[in-house]
Every structure is written in C-alpha cells, then in structure tokens.
Amino acid sequence: MSPEKFEELMMTAMIAVLVAFMAFIVWDLAKKSKAGRFGTMILFLALGLGVLGFVIKTLVIGGLEGF
Numbered sequence: 001m002s003p004e005k006f007e008e009l010m011m012t013a014m015i016a017v018l019v020a021f022m023a024f025i026v027w028d029l030a031k032k033s034k035a036g037r038f039g040t041m042i043l044f045l046a047l048g049l050g051v052l053g054f055v056i057k058t059l060v061i062g063g064l065e066g067f
Contacts, residue, residue, distance in 0.1 A: 021053055 026047050030040040 015054075022047060 026043045
C-alpha cells in the first residue's frame with residue numbers, strides 16, 4: 001500500500017472517529033443540560049447538518065476531480 005493511499009484511508013477513518021466523538025459530546029451536553037427530547041433532537045440536527053455539509057463538499061470535490 002502506498003503512503004498516499006494509507007494517508008487517505010487514515011484521514012477518512014479519523015474524521016469518522018471525530019464525528020462519532022462529537023456526537024457523544026452533543027449527547028452528553030443534552031443529558032447534562034436536561035434538554036429533553038425536543039432539545040436533544042435540535043442539538044443533533046445542528047450537528048447532523050454540519051456533518052452533511054462536509055459530506056456533500058467531499059462528494060462535490062470528488063465529482064469535479066473525477067474521484
């Protein structure tokens with residue numbers, strides 16, 4: 001495996017770990033602040049939109065470069 005391919009795979013894996021850790025942080029914040037069901041949904045919606053924007057950006061750039 002070339003170093004470039006390894007770096008690409010590790011970056012993707014580490015971003016996934018970071019997103020999962022951010023989801024845990026939001027869940028913990030909602031739990032500690034007693035946000036309730038609706039407040040927790042709003043918090044996760046905000047996080048989800050940020051992650052969705054990152055995924056869309058990656059797909060658009062990949063599409064322009066031809067994957």
